[in-house]
Structure formats: structure tokens, C-alpha cells
Amino acid sequence: MNENILEINDLSVSFSVSGARVNALRGVSLSLRHGETLALVGESGSGKSVTSRAVLGILPKNARVDGGSIKFCGNELIGATEKELCALRGRQMAMIFQDPTSALDPIVRVGRQISEVIRLDKSVGAPEARRRAVALMGEVGIPDPDERYDRYPFEFSGGMRQRIVIAIALAASPRLLICDEPTTALDVSVQARLLDLFEKLKKERDLSMLFISHDLGVVARVADSIAVMYAGKILEYGRSEEIFYTPAHPYTRALLASVPDPDGDERPRAIEGAPPDMRHPPVGDPFAVRNPDAMLVDYELFPPFFKLSPTHFAASWSLHPCAPPSEMPDVLKRRIEKRRKR
Amino acid sequence: MNEPLLRINDLRQGFGKGKKRFYAVDGVSLSVNAGEIFGLVGESGCGKTTLGRSVIGLYKPEGEIFFDGKRLTGKRDSGDIQMIFQDPTSSLDPRMTVGESVGEGLAIKKTLTKKELRKRVTEALTLVGLRPEHASRYPHEFSGGQRQRIGIARAILTSPRMIIADEPVSALDVSVQAQIVDLLDSLRQRLGLTVIFIAHDLAVVRYFCDRIAVMYRGKIVETAPSRELFALPLHPYTRALLSAVPIPDPRAERERRHFIYTPTDSEGQAKMQKISPTREVLCTDAEAKKYIKVVQNHTKTAQ
Numbered sequence: 262m263n264e265n266i267l268e269i270n271d272l273s274v275s276f277s278v279s280g281a282r283v284n285a286l287r288g289v290s291l292s293l294r295h296g297e298t299l300a301l302v303g304e305s306g307s308g309k310s311v312t313s314r315a316v317l318g319i320l321p322k323n324a325r326v327d328g329g330s331i332k333f334c335g336n337e338l339i340g341a342t343e344k345e346l347c348a349l350r351g352r353q354m355a356m357i358f359q360d361p362t363s364a365l366d367p368i369v370r371v372g373r374q375i376s377e378v379i380r381l382d383k384s385v386g387a388p389e390a391r392r393r394a395v396a397l398m399g400e401v402g403i404p405d406p407d408e409r410y411d412r413y414p415f416e417f418s419g420g421m422r423q424r425i426v427i428a429i430a431l432a433a434s435p436r437l438l439i440c441d442e443p444t445t446a447l448d449v450s451v452q453a454r455l456l457d458l459f460e461k462l463k464k465e466r467d468l469s470m471l472f473i474s475h476d477l478g479v480v481a482r483v484a485d486s487i488a489v490m491y492a493g494k495i496l497e498y499g500r501s502e503e504i505f506y507t508p509a510h511p512y513t514r515a516l517l518a519s520v521p522d523p524d525g526d527e528r529p530r531a532i533e534g535a536p537p538d539m540r541h542p543p544v545g546d547p548f549a550v551r552n553p554d555a556m557l558v559d560y561e562l563f564p565p566f567f568k569l570s571p572t573h574f575a576a577s578w579s580l581h582p583c584a585p586p587s588e589m590p591d592v593l594k595r596r597i598e599k600r601r602k603r
Numbered sequence: 604m605n606e607p608l609l610r611i612n613d614l615r616q617g618f619g620k621g622k623k624r625f626y627a628v629d630g631v632s633l634s635v636n637a638g639e640i641f642g643l644v645g646e647s648g649c650g651k652t653t654l655g656r657s658v659i660g661l662y663k664p665e666g667e668i669f670f671d672g673k674r675l676t677g678k679r680d681s682g683d684i685q686m687i688f689q690d691p692t693s694s695l696d697p698r699m700t701v702g703e704s705v706g707e708g709l710a711i712k713k714t715l716t717k718k719e720l721r722k723r724v725t726e727a728l729t730l731v732g733l734r735p736e737h738a739s740r741y742p743h744e745f746s747g748g749q750r751q752r753i754g755i756a757r758a759i760l761t762s763p764r765m766i767i768a769d770e771p772v773s774a775l776d777v778s779v780q781a782q783i784v785d786l787l788d789s790l791r792q793r794l795g796l797t798v799i800f801i802a803h804d805l806a807v808v809r810y811f812c813d814r815i816a817v818m819y820r821g822k823i824v825e826t827a828p829s830r831e832l833f834a835l836p837l838h839p840y841t842r843a844l845l846s847a848v849p850i851p852d853p854r855a856e857r858e859r860r861h862f863i864y865t866p867t868d869s870e871g872q873a874k875m876q877k878i879s880p881t882r883e884v885l886c887t888d889a890e891a892k893k894y895i896k897v898v899q900n901h902t903k904t905a906q
Contacts, residue, residue: 304776305747419647448646448803453847453861475777478806478849482856501853519778523806523848524855526830531781535746600852 265332266437266469267293267316272329274311274320283539285311287493288329293437293486298463298470300480300501302516303490306536309473312490313439316471317356318346333437351378354437355430359445361422365414371425372398372410378432397428402458420451424458431462438462441473456482477520481505486572489513492537492547494563499573506597509567509575511555511587512548518590525599530592546577554579554587606672607634608765608797609658614666616650616657627653628664629821632875637764640791640798642812642829644805646844650821651801655767658799659686671764682708682761689770691750695742701728702738705757727756730793731786748779752786759790765797773804784811805848809833817841823875827882835901837884837894840864 274286286308293299301309314320316331318338331338333354338346358364366374375397376390385393391410398406401424414422423443430438440459444452456479462468474480480487481501488498489510497510508514518530534551537543543550549559558564558578567580579587589597616628627650635641643651657664660678668675670683685708688694695704706724709715715723725735731752742750751771758766768787772780784807791798802808808815809829816826817840825838836842843864850856875883876891879898886894 304778449805449847449849450646450843450861450863452849454863456849457861476849477777477851478856481851481853482849484853505851505853516778517851519781520851521781521804521806521810522851523809523845524850524852526810526833528810529781531785532778533782535748535779600855 264295265292266295266334267291267471268330268332269312269316270330270332272312272315272331273327274308274315275325275327276321277323277325278540281540284542285324285493285539286315287542289490289493289495290329291488291495291498293469293471295469296463296467297485298472298483300472300474300484300487301490302474302477302480302487304475304516304536306492306539307490308493309490310441313356313441313471313473316439317350317354318343319350319356351435352381352433353435354439355433355435356439356441357423357426357430357443359442361419361426361446362414364426365422367414369413370411371414371417372412375425375428375432378429381433394428394432397431398425401425401428401431401462402454403428418451419447420455423447423451423455427455427458427462431466434466435468437469437471439471439473442475443472444479445474445476452479459483477505477517478523489516492542493539494547494576496546496548496577497573497575499570499575503570503573506600507569507573508589508593509569509573509580510548510577511552511579513575514589514593515548515552518593522596525596527592527595530590556584605636608637608639608671609635609799610667610669611658612667612669614654614657614664614668616653616662616664626821628657630666631818631821631823633816633823633826635765635797635799637797638791638795639814640788640800640812642808642815643799643801643818644803644808644815644844645818646803648820649818651818652769654818655686655769655799655801659684659767683763684765684767685758685761685763687751687754687758687766687768687771690774691747691754692742692774694754695750697742699741700738701733701740701742701745701753704742705738705753705760708757708761723760724756727760728753730759730790731756746779747775748782751775751783755783755786755790759794759796762794763796765799767799767801769801770803771800772807773802780807787811805845817844822885824885825883831882835898837878837882837897838886 269291272286272289276283276285303309326339372394375394379385379390379393395406395410403409403424444455472483484501487501487504488495491512497513508517515532519532521529532551537547545561546559546564549555556578564576564578566574566576568574578584611633614628614631615626617624617626645651656662702724705727706720709720724738728737733752772783790796800812812829814828815832816823819840825841836845843862846862872887873885875885878884878894884894
């Protein structure tokens with residue numbers, strides 16, 4: 262049996278924006294193991310949301326898949342008909358978006374929004390659907406679900422609304438849950454409770470998750486594996502601990518060093534400059550212009566993935582045997598050292 | 604002792620009428636010293652933005668606000684206090700050039716000639732790391748980080764003494780956040796600014812601010828120097844808030860316990876009490892005694 266629930270191979274997606282082509286994804290490959298959480302991290306415009314939308318087949322009209330393949334449970338999704346995709350969306354795979362308010366229908370009672378997904382299974386009758394929806398609301402931590410079933414979205418707080426969205430996503434018992442910044446719009450204490458909920462659901466329901474976030478603290482909490490994206494490419498991927506404790510790509514290191522550490526007083530280090538303009542993506546390592554240690558080859562040729570462990574890969578010329586040894590930023594070195602001692 | 608630059612006394616700002624009236628800021632007193640970076644943290648709806656807006660004069664609150672010893676009433680037209688907003692896109696007029704937006708604060712006073720104004724705009728843009736020629740461009744031509752720089756340039760144009768920055772980095776990518784925080788810090792040093800930094804992200808506040816006030820439901824529950832607050836949070840709400848901040852470290856995250864804060868019945872009797880020369884906590888007399896002991900023990904073991 263194939264243990265990967267999702268396999269993306271060399272996926273390229275471009276957008277046509279006022280006459281120009283913007284290359285949002287430029288050959289992205291990744292795989293998600295059954296029952297695990299893969300986090301896609303990167304800054305805005307790096308291509309993480311485009312990747313998730315391509316999986317669900319909900320790219321905007323001006324987008325075009327230029328090549329590659331997406332396999333879900335062994336079935337190819339690129340080129341699948343809308344009908345085939347509809348059979349999967351919401352049933353086999355579901356998505357949770359950043360903003361729970363716009364994901365809910367404001368004039369439909371929340372319970373109904375959950376039970377209508379349950380009733381996609383034609384054999385389930387209305388009373389049974391209601392019973393299951395109430396149970397789901399309880400499972401995602403909504404107090405008094407039976408009484409809340411008939412309320413409208415505006416009667417709930419942001420965190421509770423996101424729980425309803427999660428209940429809707431879970432209603433058809435999907436195998437894959439795609440979460441696009443699911444806690445970004447919420448307060449930290451609400452976020453903490455939702456992340457606990459994701460962990461519980463993953464264990465109890467044997468869910469696989471593709472988790473998109475720019476917040477490395479959140480990623481540290483939920484991810485089994487991490488793929489670091491930048492300018493439409495994956496620059497590094499590995500197990501969560503490999504990315505956090507032995508980051509190898511200069512961008513991953515710079516990104517980690519730019520995050521303030523809530524557990525220490527040290528100042529983070531900003532990354533100078535801005536991400537590249539994707540209408541004219543750089544030919545070499547896209548991070549080269551912002552990397553003070555970049556070599557000539559970084560500007561000319563995109564590096565291959567160098568294997569650091571059976572599960573850890575990074576695309577950086579600095580890992581080539583002939584390259585001079587590259588140093589981690591001091592801030593990051595001290596931070597990792599401090600954590601090792603604990 | 605020196606008079607603080609900003610002193611707020613029992614400030615209340617309510618919204619709505621009659622029975623529905625509620626106070627977003629409910630009896631806040633605090634003082635901010637000149638040259639200080641003062642952090643105001645709390646979750647959405649706690650009143651931190653309302654407090655900031657009251658100081659700048661966007662509301663007419665009850666209570667007193669003293670700036671540099673003088674009581675502030677009505678309109679603030681001196682330009683001594685300026686504000687930076689969260690969303691750099693919606694706080695800039697898309698149809699005005701950057702130069703017009705940045706210069707507006709002085710242009711409406713009509714005290715400067717066009718040439719003088721242009722010089723001031725150029726100075727402000729240079730100070731925030733933009734180029735003089737950027738003045739003739741429009742906001743959409745800039746990235747989020749650059750737009751926030753424009754917002755900062757506009758704020759410093761009137762040579763303010765205090766800047767209130769309301770979540771100035773939360774709409775930005777992490778790598779750019781640090782750039783903007785570094786910029787605010789260098790401006791503070793070069794221009795001798797005092798900064799009130801309103802944020803929900805405690806990690807940013809921790810390294811950037813000298814002193815922090817934690818707000819909850821319209822009240823300040825704890826003020827302390829940044830280091831002390833993180834080393835030893837006293838108020839249960841502060842503890843809960845700190846425990847919820849995710850740490851970018853998978854092992855630490857796995858071992859972590861989250862506290863959940865539930866308000867107690869004694870909340871009504873709580874008042875702001877001095878726990879140490881530098882710390883204040885909203886608590887009852889009994890709790891204050893307990894906190895004083897905790898702080899004393901902590902200082903002993905730390906020595």
C-alpha cells in the first residue's frame with residue numbers, strides 16, 4: 262500500500278495578470294504521508310496558498326497549470342473533470358480558510374450548514390443528520406451544541422466560528438484536511454485552543470493535514486514535516502525537528518532568525534530587501550539577492566536538492582562539497598544552542 | 604522625579620447609549636516617560652486601540668490626559684503626537700502620490716512654502732529608508748513593508764515627540780516585521796521619540812519595549828518592565844496570555860502547558876496596586892500581599 266496520501270510532482274502554475282504571466286509555482290514537488298501533518302511555510306507570495314488551491318482544483322480563472330502532477334490516494338487530479346473533483350472535494354478532502362466569517366453563509370443557521378454536508382450521503386435522513394451535526398459541534402468544542410444548532414454565524418465569536426468551519430470540513434469524514442492559515446485571524450489564546458483541537462482531531466480521526474502558515478511558532482506546534490517555500494519553489498524540506506534545529510538553506514536560516522523568540526530577550530535579525538517580482542523570477546537561487554553570502558553560481562543556476570538525511574533536503578549551492586562552509590546567523594546559533602541545553 | 608511625558612488619569616471611553624452603553628476603556632491610568640518604548644498588549648476587544656485613539660484625540664473620553672504637564676482637551680493640532688496604523692494599504696489614499704500623503708500634515712497648515720515642504724518630505728522619506736524620487740509615485744507601486752515606511756514618514760513629518768503605533772507590523776511578513784521594528788527603534792534614538800507600541804504579538808513586544816501594560820476588558824491588569832513581566836508574570840491573565848504564544852521550537856511546544864484565564868468573583872474589588880517600585884497589578888489587597896512575596900522570593904533566588 263502506498264503510504265503517501267498526497268503526492269505533488271514538479272507542479273507549475275502561472276497566473277495571467279494584466280497581460281503579464283506571473284509564475285506562482287515553478288516545479289514544486291512534495292509528498293504527505295498518511296496520518297501526518299505537512300506544513301508549508303513561507304512569506305506572502307511564496308506560493309503556499311496556490312499549492313493548496315491547486316490540490317483542490319479551485320485555482321482562480323486566470324490561473325493555468327503549466328505542468329506537473331498531483332496524486333491523491335494514487336489518483337491523478339490534474340486533468341480530472343469537474344465532476345470527478347466534486348466527488349472528492351468536501352468528501353475526501355476538505356479545506357479550512359483563514360477567515361471563518363467569509364467561509365460561512367451569514368443567513369443560514371450554523372447547524373444546517375453542517376448537516377447539509379452530512380446529507381451529501383443520500384442514505385442519511387434529516388433527524389440523523391441533525392444528530393450527527395450536534396455531535397460534531399460537541400467534538401470541535403462548541404458548548405451546548407444542541408441549543409447552538411439553530412443560531413446564525415453572527416451570534417458566534419471568531420474562534421467559535423472557526424470551530425463551526427472545522428465541523429463543516431469534518432462533516433463528510435475527509436481523509437485530507439487542508440488548512441490555509443486557519444488561526445491567523447484569531448487571538449493567541451483562541452489560537453492555542455484551536456491548535457489543541459487540531460491535534461486531538463488528527464489523532465482521533467486519523468487525519469492527514471496540509472497546513473499552511475507563515476507563523477513558525479504555530480508550525481512548530483502542529484507539523485510533522487515542513488516544506489519551506491520561496492518565490493514559487495520549495496527550498497528546503499525535512500522533518501520538523503530537522504528544519505528547526507539543523508536548518509541548511511540560507512533562506513530557512515534567515516527566516517528563523519527573523520522571528521522574535523518569545524522565550525528570550527534577543528533581538529531577531531531582519532532579512533534585508535524584498536522577495537523577487539514573480540513576473541521576472543530569478544534564474545538561480547531566488548534568495549541570492551538577499552543573501553549576503555551568495556556565490557556567483559547562486560545567481561546563475563538553480564541548485565539541485567542536496568540530501569542531508571534520508572528525510573531532509575535543501576536546494577542551496579552552499580551545500581555543494583566544493584562550496585565554502587556557510588555559517589548560521591549568530592542569533593539562530595545561540596537560540597538553537599540554548600534549546601539543546603534544556 | 605521627572606514628570607512623565609504622558610499621564611493618563613482614570614480614562615473611560617464608552618460606546619452606545621443607555622443600557623447598551625459599554626466601556627471599551629474602563630478606568631485606565633498610566634504614565635509613559637520621555638524616550639520610552641511603552642508596549643500596550645492584549646487580545647482583540649480589550650480596548651488597546653481605543654485607548655491609543657483616545658490619546659490622539661479621535662474620541663472624547665472621560666478622564667484626564669496630560670501631555671508634557673499640560674492637559675489635553677479637544678483637538679490636537681500641534682502634531683506632537685502622531686499615529687501609525689496597522690494596515691499600510693488602507694491608511695494611504697491610493698490617488699495621492701506618496702509625497703502628497705506624507706506632506707499633508709504640514710501642507711494643511713499652510714505655513715511652509717512648497718519648496719520648504721518638499722524638503723521636509725524628502726528628509727522624512729530618507730529617514731525611513733526610502734528615496735526622494737519615491738515622492739512622485741503612488742502607494743500601489745510599493746510593497747507592504749515600504750508602505751508602512753511611508754506611513755512612518757508621514758507620522759514623523761511634523762517632528763512629533765510621541766508616536767502611537769497601532770499594530771504597525773502585524774499585517775507584514777515576519778522578515779519585514781523586524782525591518783520595521785528596527786526602523787522605529789533607530790528613529791526613536793535619532794529623533795528622541797517616545798513610542799507607544801500597541802500589539803497583540805507578545806514576542807515582538809518582548810524585545811522591543813522597555814515597559815509593558817497588559818490590557819483585559821478595558822482595564823490594565825498589569826504593568827511591568829518588559830524583562831520582569833516575561834520572567835515572572837503575576838496576574839493570571841498575563842500568565843494565560845504568555846502561555847498561549849507559540850514558540851518556534853517543536854520540542855518546547857510539545858512540552859508546553861496552556862493556561863486558560865477565567866475571571867474570578869473578586870475582580871470587582873480589584874484595584875491597581877504597587878507590587879514593587881516598577882510593577883503594578885490589578886488585584887485585591889490579599890492578592891497584592893501574595894504577589895509582593897512572590898516578587899521578593901524571585902529576586903532573592905535570582906541573585
